[in-house]
Amino acid sequence: MLGQQLPVRFENAVARFPMQKNDLITMVGVALLVSLSGAQIRTPQPGQRHSIAHVLLLSIDGMHALDLARLTKERSDSALARLSAHGITYTNAHTSFPSNSWPGLLSMVAGGSPNSTGVIFENSYDRSLSPPASDCAKTGTTVIFDSSIDRNPDAIDGGGGIDAEKLPRDPKNGCKPVFPHSFIRVNNIFEVIKQAGGRTAWCDKHPAYEFLNGPSGT
Structure with missing residues (x-):
């Protein structure tokens, strides 16, 4: 930094x-x-x-x-x-604990445990969110924040960013995609x-x- x-x-x-x-x-x-x-x-x-x-x-x-x-x-x-x-x-x-690159890094930059940050791994499940590219009629979905959400997972730069269509959606926020920074609680x-x-x-x-x-x- x-x-x-x-x-x-x-x-x-x-x-x-x-x-x-x-x-x-x-x-x-x-x-x-x-x-x-x-x-x-x-x-x-x-x-x-x-x-x-x-x-x-x-x-x-x-x-x-x-x-x-x-x-x-x-x-x-x-x-x-x-x-x-x-x-x-x-x-x-x-x-x-549990230990992974996401919760481990968050513990250093946010001072929080997985219990407080809401992150236990790059892949998890959230009962309050809706599946990617859906109309939010259904709640409960896997939340995946790894290289699979890149615009181009095979490109060295991820294709230039995150593909919003691959992100879970928030039915309480106009069914908008939930980016990683919005998923963190702290x-x-x-x-x-x-x-x-x-x-x-x-x-x-x-x-x-x-x-x-x-x-x-x-």
Whole structure:
């Protein structure tokens, strides 16, 4: 996430929920790494707040804290080791339960468990929504937010976005398609940064990760 000089003060801005514990830590042991390029952390004075110029968030599926510790010890000259040395390591962090790339990433950017975010996996079932491309006469449908909803699942860029005809529909909202960012129940840090006047960017494996745009979808 790239941002301008922003005050690190997010109390009450992102919903807080207890993290679920699991031995497998699917996120890199460094949950938030202050990037090597221009990060500034000053000793706070009474009544003052920290100011951070840039923040880099890395989410690595399947990586354990032990993996990071071994890497930083054996390859201290690696980019990841240098980031770890420069940033902040949260040694008591745990992945979500159940654990998957979606709920795992949401636990980092939203501070919520699957119970609060409403996301347990990329594929689920929702009794309140209607099937894709329907008139919403029927409720109850599978909710699929993987590469199959891309305009072109075979294209490296997903065909340029999400095919709305493949999305579940909300009978309580004019039978409109439900995009991933609208499915998530909570706010996230990307939205908070944008509301504070900063800029964000994210790269992931398919367009459904637009849920990181936050409730606004922008």
